[in-house]
Amino acid sequence: MCVKPIIAPSLLSANFNRLGEEIQMLNRSEADWIHLDVMDGVFVPNISFGMPVIKAVRQLAEKPLDTHLMIVQPERYIQVFKEIGCDLLTVHWEACTHLHRTIAQIKENDMLAGVALNPHTPVSSLEDVIQDLDLVLIMSVNPGFGGQKFISRSLHRISELRKMIERNNSNALIEVDGGVNVDNMKDIINAGADAVVAGNAVFKSENPEETIQKLKQR
Ligand code: DX5
Numbered sequence: 001m002c003v004k005p006i007i008a009p010s011l012l013s014a015n016f017n018r019l020g021e022e023i024q025m026l027n028r029s030e031a032d033w034i035h036l037d038v039m040d041g042v043f044v045p046n047i048s049f050g051m052p053v054i055k056a057v058r059q060l061a062e063k064p065l066d067t068h069l070m071i072v073q074p075e076r077y078i079q080v081f082k083e084i085g086c087d088l089l090t091v092h093w094e095a096c097t098h099l100h101r102t103i104a105q106i107k108e109n110d111m112l113a114g115v116a117l118n119p120h121t122p123v124s125s126l127e128d129v130i131q132d133l134d135l136v137l138i139m140s141v142n143p144g145f146g147g148q149k150f151i152s153r154s155l156h157r158i159s160e161l162r163k164m165i166e167r168n169n170s171n172a173l174i175e176v177d178g179g180v181n182v183d184n185m186k187d188i189i190n191a192g193a194d195a196v197v198a199g200n201a202v203f204k205s206e207n208p209e210e211t212i213q214k215l216k217q218r
């Protein structure tokens, strides 16, 4: 049986002058989740958007909000992200001093809990929390910007994580973020990913809905 991959277009690459229409397009499309990149200008060298924008997105979006926090001390805002309607909350391994506690707090707030790994962070760093996770986000670029090139070493990291998940009987999904496109999609899924984020590949394409469909078919 071949399960179709989860597609999570990243709103960071959308046209913010017509954000409402972009969200309606995602509602019509085969996209599964909407990926929201929150950046604080400290954890990453860029600032994106925060709570008021997510609130507005929630009013229109008919799909789960997959929120990727590229911020320091993300534990300060867990409850707020729940209140504004996020379904899945992913924090960075590199930004959490008490990761185990942060994961528990996300779950206590009735959201799915994810942890993201920067390209240099060993996959093995998650061995002791993998059973508690709903999702691992493998960064296949250095976080901070859309439109970067996929780091090919990420394929090896996905396979390694897949083995760790199986070894530990974990239910965690593997999501891959950065430089994903129609051409490298197949390799990413074959390496063991369940879900992909796609920003530029979707929103800068001529027909975003069709691109989402192509990604879904891998
Ligand atoms: C990068 C973000 C990504 C980004 C992906 O820091 O986490 O989600 O929007 O954009 P593309 O698909 O264009 O690399």
Ligand code: ZN
Pocket (backbone or CB within 6 Å): 010, 035, 036, 037, 068, 177, 197
């Ligand atoms: Zn992201």
